[in-house]
Amino acid sequence: MRVLIAGYPGQLAKAIIAELIRNNIVFLAPPHYDFDITNNYQINNMISSFKPDVIINCAAYNSVEHAEEDMEKAINVNYKAVEYLVREAENNKIKLVHFSTDYVFDGSKNSLYVETDKPNPLNLYGKSKLAGENEVLSYDNSLVFRLSWVIGYGRNNFLYKFTNWITDKQIVKVSNDEISVPTFTFDVAKYVLMSLDKGLTGLYHLNNSGKASRYELASKYAKIMGFTNEIIPVPMAAFEVPVRRPLFTAMSNKKISDALGVSIPDWEDSLRIYCNALKGNADLIR
Numbered sequence: 001m002r003v004l005i006a007g008y009p010g011q012l013a014k015a016i017i018a019e020l021i022r023n024n025i026v027f028l029a030p031p032h033y034d035f036d037i038t039n040n041y042q043i044n045n046m047i048s049s050f051k052p053d054v055i056i057n058c059a060a061y062n063s064v065e066h067a068e069e070d071m072e073k074a075i076n077v078n079y080k081a082v083e084y085l086v087r088e089a090e091n092n093k094i095k096l097v098h099f100s101t102d103y104v105f106d107g108s109k110n111s112l113y114v115e116t117d118k119p120n121p122l123n124l125y126g127k128s129k130l131a132g133e134n135e136v137l138s139y140d141n142s143l144v145f146r147l148s149w150v151i152g153y154g155r156n157n158f159l160y161k162f163t164n165w166i167t168d169k170q171i172v173k174v175s176n177d178e179i180s181v182p183t184f185t186f187d188v189a190k191y192v193l194m195s196l197d198k199g200l201t202g203l204y205h206l207n208n209s210g211k212a213s214r215y216e217l218a219s220k221y222a223k224i225m226g227f228t229n230e231i232i233p234v235p236m237a238a239f240e241v242p243v244r245r246p247l248f249t250a251m252s253n254k255k256i257s258d259a260l261g262v263s264i265p266d267w268e269d270s271l272r273i274y275c276n277a278l279k280g281n282a283d284l285i286r
Ligand SMILES: NC(=O)c1ccc[n+]([C@@H]2O[C@H](COP(=O)([O-])OP(=O)(O)OC[C@H]3O[C@@H](n4cnc5c(N)ncnc54)[C@H](OP(=O)(O)O)[C@@H]3O)[C@@H](O)[C@H]2O)c1
Pocket: 006, 007, 008, 009, 010, 011, 012, 013, 032, 035, 036, 037, 038, 057, 058, 059, 060, 061, 062, 077, 098, 099, 100, 101, 102, 129, 146, 147, 148, 149, 150, 151, 154, 156, 157
């Protein structure tokens, strides 16, 4: 199997590469400037020169706040580029793996979201990601994984931002009514590869087990890392947020767990693994 990855060096792409290396799988992961998914010429070039059996698209426009202003770019990366990738994957009989988000939901449910629940995104980021996943799902030989609160060895995640906030503040406020599932990239990578191995297709929610508020996640992380800052729980409404965000978007991972015959680790167990790795090598997060 030959795997072409878009979205390197994003945090998920890095974890998938580590898993491909562990499994001795041939891959190519060009950086953003060499493989821009909004550049049709670069897509065609990568496909014809590398001849992948699988494309894993980790590239995305991920800034929920900026997407409202930067609408055209968010739509180009999360939807229009994906539309072209789907067409080329179909023409060349390549399997396409793509990632979406819990932000396709509006947060009005009070139990875990399942794949058959109707999406209703509240913001432009969620709308652009939903349009992208629908494109991918129109192609039979594809896999779409909806992820939530992705945390890996990189900067585009809540724990990296939280670590920055507390370096110059002894007291920090964190929302306790924003609830989802912290999801670690090393777990996602492992189950993505298992899904390819099993020949799965279709839509799956892929997150760690359990659920948490941002406050619980920050508190557990601070405790394990030995940070002594005071963390105060507040409602999200206490912050001036420029964009509508859903409050409850925790998803069930039952469909993928059943399909793979696995029990996906609880987020707290993976948080411990993550923190231990960081304690051993702080450069991992830089
Ligand atoms: N992060 C989360 O909390 C979260 C939550 C739910 C779902 N997801 C989904 O999970 C997937 C992986 O995200 P992640 O957390 O790994 O994000 P990430 O760390 O921000 O990585 C995204 C990567 O995509 C690259 N990229 C942006 N536009 C591109 C383009 N036009 N062509 C090629 N590469 C481009 C970025 O490069 P630059 O830095 O150079 O722009 C970055 O390296 C995405 O589909 C995302 O929507 C993420």
